[in-house]
Amino acid sequence: MIPHERMIQKKTNAQLFDLSGRVAVITGAAGQLGPEYADCLSEAGADVVISDIAASKNRSEEITSDIKKKYGTNPKSITMDLFEKESIEQAAKEILDSYGKVDILINNAAYNPITKETQAAFENYNLDAWKKILDVDLTGVFLTCQVFGKIMLEQQYGVITNIGSVYGMVGADQRIYGESGLNSAAAYAAAKGGVINLTRYLAAYWQGKNIRVNSISPGGVYNPGVQNEEFLNNYMYKTMLGRMAAPSDLRGAMLFLCSDASDFVTGSNLVVDAGWTSW
Numbered sequence: 001m002i003p004h005e006r007m008i009q010k011k012t013n014a015q016l017f018d019l020s021g022r023v024a025v026i027t028g029a030a031g032q033l034g035p036e037y038a039d040c041l042s043e044a045g046a047d048v049v050i051s052d053i054a055a056s057k058n059r060s061e062e063i064t065s066d067i068k069k070k071y072g073t074n075p076k077s078i079t080m081d082l083f084e085k086e087s088i089e090q091a092a093k094e095i096l097d098s099y100g101k102v103d104i105l106i107n108n109a110a111y112n113p114i115t116k117e118t119q120a121a122f123e124n125y126n127l128d129a130w131k132k133i134l135d136v137d138l139t140g141v142f143l144t145c146q147v148f149g150k151i152m153l154e155q156q157y158g159v160i161t162n163i164g165s166v167y168g169m170v171g172a173d174q175r176i177y178g179e180s181g182l183n184s185a186a187a188y189a190a191a192k193g194g195v196i197n198l199t200r201y202l203a204a205y206w207q208g209k210n211i212r213v214n215s216i217s218p219g220g221v222y223n224p225g226v227q228n229e230e231f232l233n234n235y236m237y238k239t240m241l242g243r244m245a246a247p248s249d250l251r252g253a254m255l256f257l258c259s260d261a262s263d264f265v266t267g268s269n270l271v272v273d274a275g276w277t278s279w
């Protein structure tokens, strides 16, 4: 029996992590973590597409221009609103017109506002607020996977990395929030749990099609000025490493899952949480 070429191929670390010439689309790229992912993949050589809603257009353009200056790659900013399938289809068309392909899709966007409505007790939680979060955080991932998955099927190649959360894996411990006003909503937990299992579903669904689908589940990321001291202390106590994440803590996981270094990995959920979910 002749071994499959990939099973006998040898690659160096540099080759495994090299993304030169790959096109990577990042949704919700103008928020806290998107720019870190864009920087990480650009450093590895990828041409990144910074996509976000129209209201974030200026910030998206700023990130794109910074990356171009820093790495000399060919990034692009684009408006893509996950509430609307047409917006995703239009963005996909523009991306194909510019690059002719999409190698990597990172489903990073999230709608998780901290408002009186989203901080309401579960028993009184507003149905529209619930639906809005599910629409972007879960249905949005379904839609981008549908639109970009079709492109990847035609190309016979693709890598999708979805962003889950520890709150898609375990219940939010209500004791840590105190008066912080940062309580995590049930809709967010339901959406992120859905994203993690949609990831497994799609990895299985596209088996044999050369499309890998994985998720990363980050723990809480430090956001200066947003989290108060009581919350920070409570949160850090619950991690094994005694701290929240810095955005750069997620670079390794992202580069691994988007590159050939994870060529044998699909359907997995890579947990980056300082041990939060392990005790």
Ligand SMILES: NC(=O)c1ccc[n+]([C@@H]2O[C@H](COP(=O)([O-])OP(=O)(O)OC[C@H]3O[C@@H](n4cnc5c(N)ncnc54)[C@H](O)[C@@H]3O)[C@@H](O)[C@H]2O)c1
Pocket: 027, 028, 029, 030, 031, 032, 033, 034, 051, 052, 053, 056, 080, 081, 082, 083, 107, 108, 109, 110, 111, 112, 136, 163, 164, 165, 166, 217, 218, 219, 220, 221, 222
């Ligand atoms: N920050 C954390 O502590 C943390 C922890 C675990 C998981 N995550 C996940 O990581 C990802 C990024 O988090 P972040 O902290 O950068 O969030 P963020 O809120 O800073 O950024 C999210 C981005 O999504 C965009 N967005 C919102 N609605 C959209 C829509 N309809 N269409 C397209 N884009 C839309 C926003 O404009 C924003 O730029 C999210 O999926 C989040 O759930 C974050």
